[in-house]
Amino acid sequence: MPTGVLVSRHDVTIRRWAERDHAVVHWTELDRGGHFLAMEAPDLLTDDVRAFFRKVR
Numbered sequence: 001m002p003t004g005v006l007v008s009r010h011d012v013t014i015r016r017w018a019e020r021d022h023a024v025v026h027w028t029e030l031d032r033g034g035h036f037l038a039m040e041a042p043d044l045l046t047d048d049v050r051a052f053f054r055k056v057r
Contacts, residue, residue, distance in 0.1 A: 002026075004052035006045065008033040026052040 004026035
């Protein structure tokens with residue numbers, strides 16, 4: 001299953017484990033936002049979800 005990952009600067013980057021357990025096809029690290037990214041920066045989340053689905057459709 002294709003997987004997209006979006007992490008903010010406050011989250012611990014877990015790329016190695018994510019790629020080990022999932023088929024990561026989209027990875028984004030943001031320089032702003034926090035743990036509640038959907039509330040703090042919904043535009044960034046929406047743009048990234050759209051970018052992920054453009055890759056897998």
